[in-house]
Amino acid sequence: MxxxxxxxxxxxxxxxxxxxxxxxxxxxxxxxxxxxxxxxxxxxxxxxxxxxxxxxxxxxxRAAIRRHRLAERLMADVLDLGAQSLDEAGCRFEHLLYPELEDKVCTLLGHPRACPHGKPIPPGPCCDHGARETGKLVASLVDLEVGEGGRVAYLHAGEGSRLRELMSIGLLPGAPVTLLRKSPAYVVALGESEFALDEEMAKAIYVRVQTETRPPAGEGARERGWRGWRWGRANREGEGPGD
Amino acid sequence: MTTTAQREKLLVIVGSPNVGKSVLFNGLTGAYVTVSNYPGTTVEVSRGRAKLGDQEWAVVDTPGMYALLPSTEEERVGRRILLDESPTVTLHVVDAKNLERMLPFTLQLIEAGQPVILVCNIMDEAERRGISLNAAALSESLGVPVIPTVSTEGRGVEELREAIRSYERHEGGAVVRYTDEIETAVSRIETLLPDREGFSKRALALLLLQDDEDARDIPDADTFPQVQDIVEDCARKHSRPLSYVIATQRQQHAARLAQAALEAPETRPRTFGERLSDVLITPWSGVPILLLVLYLGLFKFVGGIGAGVVVDFLESHLFEGHINPFVEGVLDRAIPWPVLHDLIGGEYGLITLGLRYALAIVLPIVTFFFVVFSILEDTGYLPRLALLVDRVFKRIGLSGRGVIPLVLGLGCDTMATLVTRTLPTLRERVIATLLLALAVPCSAQLGLILALLAGRPWALAVWGGVIAAVFLLTGFLAARLMPGEAPHFYMELPPLRLPKLSNVLIKTYTRVVWYLKEIIPLFLVASVLIWLGNLSGLFGLAVKALAYPVQWIGLPREAATVFLFGFFRRDYGAAGLYDLNTEHALTGVQLTVATIALTLFLPCVAQFLINVKERGWKVGVAVSIFVLLFSFLVAYVVNAILVALGVVL
Incomplete structure (x- = not known):
């Protein structure tokens, strides 16, 4: 049509x-x-x-709204456009997204579930394919491979306690994260700290993907042997009643 | 100048958990503070005094806080101190290797006009990871003093003392610029705010924009509607919550500053601690290790040495051999009235029963358990255990976080019920309370049960299997029946560390002191109640009534006494069972059924009271009645099955 x-x-x-x-x-x-x-x-x-x-x-x-919101996501996440220009540029850009391009953009963005305003993006055929691995630029943490990471692009966690909790530990847009493991729960390196998250929390975190920010488990440390580590002392952690 | 001379100099230490605030506090004041690895175990504020050169300073250590916008009670307490006490210097202590994540809070403090000194602590760990910090550059860009330290080794502490002593307040410092809409709203709100010492209008305006509840009291009542209009207007212009927008922009600013000041290697080798951590949280290796920890920690150390060797010595040697005969001798000579005699000595006396159970049986077992728990806490194993069990715990309506009070319950259910406060939702707290009351035996019970079932591995296996099944089934049903949102799980995994002996001993000591304060009066009260019960005949009636259900589950009627004792303290009941077994030689099946019933049976008086106190009358009583009925039901069923199958244990 x-x-x-x-x-x-x-x-x-x-x-x-x-x-x-x-x-x-x-x-x-x-x-x-x-x-x-x-x-x-x-x-x-x-x-x-x-x-x-x-x-x-x-x-x-449904198709038109999907194109519109995907366009907005693209503007916000990849091109880093601010709130005002987002609306204008999004409106024009959506009309350039013909079906095949639309699915490519959707894949690129990691099959986002909501536009930057929090409205749902109707899923397209590409979202069901399970072909979630190739060519993604922004992806939810659960769709990353262990060892992949990048900076947080946005959080998709509504406005409730989950968003507050993620914010409180510093998981905010711009924060550097690396996925360390997926089982038995998600473990991410956030800067130099590690956090355990369950699947629901991990799903809410969308990352602008950079590959290989940290060697995956088991590699890299061998040549340094046992000199690369030293036990810290528990006391350093401080943690009195005040902590 | 006059104001500083008149008012006492006040140093407030702030920062997130696990950055070494307390060690720094101790180093500055020389006072002792209890050390605990868990954010949220206490909301206490430590205060002390420091002598810096010729100056006297008051020092306050605040509870851990991640940001100025509080999301926990601890953070609220910390902010109150900053708001109300107007510190002379605010020390923001951060973990140097995590500077980027912690800097936003520094920016907030500067924004608030606080007299900030930034302490980049744990520099040794950062250095070990190849991270170097340009403190001068960071100080320049922030506009506040920056001192790198290793507080545990005292590195940089002298420089810090000097920086505090010679601190001079000056205007300026790093300013985060937000979007135009927010900046406009901030300056409009600022004009409506009253003057306030110690906290800038800009910071207050930002808190108001973020819908902060406590900040709402600050504008005058007549200007508040105007403030609210501005806030709503600004919120409408943004698609995301303003707290998210503001936090994001501040984070970006912090990232720029941190990246300019830090030099970190692209990749680094994984440390031994990190690889060990992997082993602990991978199910196929983590679960065996967990079982090994339980076996060595609980079975061998608490059960074998604590409940075995030490209890043997204190109980049979000290009390049975010396104290009890001595007390009986004195009583026989001094007190001719049998009624009074029985209050102090005899079968259920204050000293011969109450004090003996408390000091000779329960105390050593609990002390040994607290040693194990403190070691686990200090190494950082508990958060990894939480991660390991999260998926299973989701099935029973808890998140991995719930494992910590439940493991503590293996030491003392009463203390563990108090710790359920750290669980984020009411639903999780109720489920954890129920499981603790029903299916988590405390260390005193465990020690005695292990002793009772010693040499009967199959009986032990049946007992363990039934308790585990009851635990999972009850949790599973509770999770189905309780309304409310499913819990979510997130937790920091602190680096694994070798525990420090002094820390472990001090933690154990404070817990034992707490326990003694709680337990000795209760044991004595229980002795008196039993004495009164015996004297008035009420006890006889209750024992008679209890004799029926006790016989239904295949036990001799004398066991009714044990169950009645069980209510006064759970471990008391187990100890009674121990005596019963010595006298009556129960069969393996009887022993198994009895231990199952007693493990599940009504919580002790102390736990009952805590349940009511923490959860309210309705839930507290409901949990207790459920546990009472359910424990007999399970014991009845197990007995029926074992007897029908003709099992010999």
Whole structure:
């Protein structure tokens, strides 16, 4: 389907009803070119004074919203664009994402689940493929290999206690992390400290991937033999009642 | 100048857990403070005095805090001190190798107008990892003194004392610039705030933007609505919570400063500690090691040496051989009235029973356990154990974090119930309380049970299997039935370290003192209650009533007395069982069933009271009734099965 940009924007607006927004009254749309175009393409219909998406319209709108939010993610995570330019650039960029490119971008970004504003990104076919390994730029910690790491791109943890807990230990955008193990729980090196996380916590952390920031377990230390380490003394840790 | 001369000089030490604040505090004041590895075991604040040259300083060590925006009670306490006591110098102690992660808090303190000296501690560990710090450059960019130290070795401490002594406050310092929207909101809020000593308006405005509850009291009541409008307006312009936006920008600023001041190698070899850590948390090697730790620590050390050798000596030699006969002799001569005689001596007397159980049986076992626990705590093994069991514990409604109170429960369930406070949600606390009450035997019980079942490996296996099954099943059901969100797990894994003997001894000592304070009165009260119960005949009635369920589970009716004692202290009951076995020669099956019932049976008086105190009447009583019924039910079923199968143990 080749809908005009304006018609695609309208599709996205009408989609918001699926996410809990009130339906759009017909009076606001009647006579507009974009709405007429959607009617003609069989994507929208007028029901009881309100504009509603048809089945086809829902499909198209879902794809459009996915492109829009993926574009925003790309702008925010890879190109590091600020909040204001994000909206404008995102709006234009989405129209350049034809289906194959869309899946590539989605893979590149590690199949993100939400846009920078926290709205859900409808999953595409690429998200189910399990082909999560190749060519990712930003990926959730759970999709990294042991030994991979990079700087935290963003946290996808809602606004509840999980976000607060991650923030409190310094797992914030920009923090350097390396995945050290996935089992029996996730262990990440955060700077020079190590933290254990469960899968839910690890899922919330999206990383701008850099490969090999630290040799994986078992390698590297051999040539230094036993001189490379020394037991610390427990007392150093301080930790009185005050700690 | 006059103000500083009039007011006493105050040094406040802040920083996150495990950076060596307390050691520094001890080094500066010379006073002693208890050392504990766990963030959250106490919210105590240590205060002391220091002599720096010719100056007298008051020194405060705050509980661990990660940021100025508090998310725990400890952090709230720490911030209160900064807000209310206006320190002359605020020492921010950080772990040098983790500078980038800890610097945001320094920036916050500077933002707040605190008189900051940054202490980059544990430099030796950083150096060992090939990290070097340019303190002068960092000091330049932060605008505050930066002192590298190794507090445990005293390195840099003299320089630090000098820096504190000669500290002069000056304006300026590093300023984090936030987004335009936030900066505008901050300056608008600043104009609405009253003047306040010790905490800058900028920092307060930022706290208000981050929806901080305590900061809300600071604006006057009539300007507060305006402040709120500004906050809401600013929040609307951002897609993420403002606390996240602000923290992120501060973190980025900190990262730039840290990267300019630190030089770290690209890669470094893994240390022996890190590789050992891997071994501990890989299930196929970690679980055997855990079993080995339990076997050596609990079975051999606590059970064998503590409950075996030491108890034998104190109990049979000291009390049975010397003290009891002596007391009986004195009583026989001095007190002619049998009633009073029985209060002090005799079968259930204050000295012959109460003091004997407390000092000769329970105390050595508990002391030995606390030694093991303190060693585990000091090495950093416990967080790794938490990680190892997290997935299993999720099944029983807890996270890996829950393993720490449960392991402590193997020492003393009462103390462990208190420690459940460190679990993040009420749901986890209730489940942990229930499991502690039901299926976690304390060390005094364990010691006696191991002694009772000694030489009967199959009986021990049945006992262990049943208790483990009850533990898992109860947890599993509780997790299904209790409403609430599933727990999440995150925990810092501190580097593995060799424990320091003095630390272990001091921790053990403080715990034993706590235990004695709790236990001796309770044992004595229990003795008096038993005496009163016997005297009034109430006890006889209760024993008669209990005789029925006791017989249902296949035990001689005399065992009812043991169960009644069990309520006064769990270990008391186990000790009674020990006596019963010596007198009656129970069969293997009887012994197994009895130990199962007693392990699961109602918590001791102390634990019951703590349950009620910590969880409220409803939950405390409900847990106890459930445990009472359930313990007999399980024992009944086990007995029925063993008898039906004709098992001989």
């Amino acid at each position: 080749q809908a005009s940009h304006a018609a695609q924007e309208l599709l996205e607006t009408l989609w918001l009803e699926q996410e809990g927004d009130p339906p759009v009254p017909l009076s606001a749309l009647e006579g507009s070119d974009a709405f007429n175009e959607l009617l003609r393409l069989g994507c929208a219909s007028a029901v009881e004074g309100q504009a509603r998406l048809t089945e086809r319209g829902l499909r198209e709108a």
